Amino acid sequence: MRSFGEWESPVFGQLLISGLATGSLYALTAVAVVVVFRNTRTINLAQGDFSMIGAFVALVLIKSFAFNYYFALAGSVVFCIGLGILAERVVMRQIADSDWLTLFTATLGMYYILHGVAGHFWGRDTKAFPLTFDPTPINVFGGIISQGHVVNMAWAAAIGLVLFIFFKYTKQGIAMRAVTDDPETAALMGIPVRFIVLLTWGMAGFLAAFAGVLIAPIIYVSPEMMDEVLIKGYVAAVFGGLYSIPGAIIGALLIGICENLAGGYLGSHFKTVTAFAMIVLLLAFRPHGLFGIQKRREV
């Protein structure tokens, strides 16, 4: 992982803040996972690869077509939304009524396909993503943090706000919440469930693009780049019981912070396992996640 500056010894505040920054990027994936799951009962394993493709598209737009960063980001967003919709139309729609294991495995199939496609078109090696922001660290609340981190957090917060407004105030957002809570009743009330599902996958693509492009400068671009992020995104989503968006966001931030602290104080090879230690512990005590909905016992 390329750092935006060199620190001699881990300082709590710095670890905390950069953890928050990466955590906010994990949150983008986590939220997408939650939204897709609660609307379609699908555990989308391809979410990470949507981001990966998004990162590659942006890279190509910048490198080969001399787009500037923001246009490349926009292009990537459009592409990924299309990708999400394509995934829904071509694959998920065919098995819409299946059990969740089938849905899950189908997304695994998409994962493999996207992996192969990326490798075929752009090669397996890792590529650097051009830095858009001055790598000079700046001082924030006594901690040193790079501008890139700040920008990432800003983007994540902005998207969070957009989502909040969407779900609370727009017609489509409210309709989507209805579908989440009770798809049958929603359908009976005239809500176009199919369209909502399409919207859901489009949203997954939208979030994926940001997740991929924003994290690309930090972790290099390659077909495997999002594998770890995907898993962390999932762990974060499980924090929210696979149901609660705020829960997933909190989970993602927690993971970002904890893994940074573990990496800083225990050693870098403890970073990855932190997320998993957290989740195994959590699930052992709270089988439905921290904010999950406990289904009432109905006999």
Next chain:
Amino acid sequence: MTSHLRCDEVTVRFGGVVACNKISLDVEEGKIIGLIGPNGAGKTTLFNVLSRFQDCDDGHVYYRDQQIDAKNTHDMINLGMARTFQNINLFGEQTTLENILIGAHHLIGNPYSNMLWLPSARRNERELTDRAVEIAEMLNLGDELDNPVKNLPYGHQKRVEMARALAAKPEMILLDEPVAGCNDEETAELKEIVKRINSELGITIFLVEHDMAMVMTVCDYIYVINFGANLAQGTPSEIQSNRDVIKAYLGEDDE
């Protein structure tokens, strides 16, 4: 009168709502006892407390005078109590025979010998299968043994539930709305089966039901609850002429 299953001032609270308020009842051995009450009276909750699917916050439950408050759900079969489910809870993809066989689970003996098909287990399995077939035939399901239960008509599925309970060699069966959703023919069939189980096999029956005709003609004794509390108890004729019961069901009617 020998008490088979008894509950003493059972109270169950869900958050702020009191589902059962000091309910007491006594199921006499060898009889068919019914529990009725308007919707929302707390019958289902009480039923689940009695079958150990639900804990109670106050009060006690006794099986043959032995306190069973802390018993696990799956221990009840060993004590001799089986139950059915209101919304049929069968293993849909599995066959009738397989569904009935699982009822006899507590009779499989040592699980390790069983999974390795050691000679003793082999004999046991054969016996269990023979018995399951017998039970199926007793309930007119003999032709459906290899059919996945999801393919069976509703009335047959109800019978499979019953058969599964019988496979456990129970002393007592708790029936959760046994004729719910059944047409007249199916109801009559099931009523006969319940009567036969009781008279021929001596199995105590405790049932919760909404179908008044069925309850009045099949039960030896009836308990009525309303708003989570005891309202009345007695023989069918006593209940039918009980003012409070009539009022509870029909509301404050003119005298």
Next chain:
Amino acid sequence: MADINAAFKAKMVQRKWAAMGVLFLAAVIFPMAPGVESWMASEATLIIMYIMAAQGVSILTGYTGLVTVGHGGFLAVGAYASALSTKYLGTDLITGMFVGAAMSAFVGWALGLVFLRLSGAFMAIGTLGFAFFVGTVVNNVPIFEGREGISLPKNHVIGFEIGDIGFYYTALAALGVTTLFVSLLVRSGVGRAFMALRDSEKAAEASGVNRVFYRTLAFSLSAAVTGVAGVLFAHYVNYVSSEVFADIWYSVDFLVATVVGGSAVLLGPFVGGLFVAFLPTFIELFVDQPGDLAFIIKGGALIFVLIVAPAGVVVGLVQLFRWLRGKLGGDTQ
């Protein structure tokens, strides 16, 4: 209606056993057949190991209904248990398999206990966590030698050194044992209890099935079978290292094998194991540098199977067979 069903079913059961018999016979003769080179026997051994691992997964996922994306962890437990036993105690391959099975059974039991209240998607994530956890342990605890790995002496069975062909037959024999075990388990009362838990926990408990006991038993048995596969994996290359065994893709592959073949069907792991283990080699026969193409085909084939035969290839073929029968107007005998 039921009669025809019963007769047909009985016939299918006969056919199934006949098919397995033929398969085993073919497998026994295979290395000695003309034109078969030693690399083919090696490839076949790999397929056998995948089949066995998938059998382990099927016990937990197919029959007990608990989805696992972490069986690679049990593969590792079995592999390392046998590796350490072989290196430090000089045990032979057969003993290694028992050691691996026992160790995996224990870890499986413990995991079942920890995950007692999990199901569905949460179980999947939890088991994935387990696989990662095992990977981390193997990477960081000194005795396992992490990336450096442990080299193992040549394989021997009860004193006799066995080469590749010997290893193939040993693996085949082990597969025979596990297959027998699974087939007995599935038809037993214990198997019924597993399936009852899968189909309706409430009804299972009402019927006297002790959820804690049977869940942990399912985990234990499932882990043991995959653990034996792990032992084979280790001795296949006479080397264990975290580079291989901390790789979570095994877990995914085993689940894929189970789902593709059919998770609650005896022949399922065979078809699935063949699919997952053989696909890369298969593609290599036609294309020079499969790499990415392999991924695409794997993904595509997976999706195709799920759309066309969601209950797995074996069930799909049976249904296809029945349908053809009907079309060709054959007698219902």
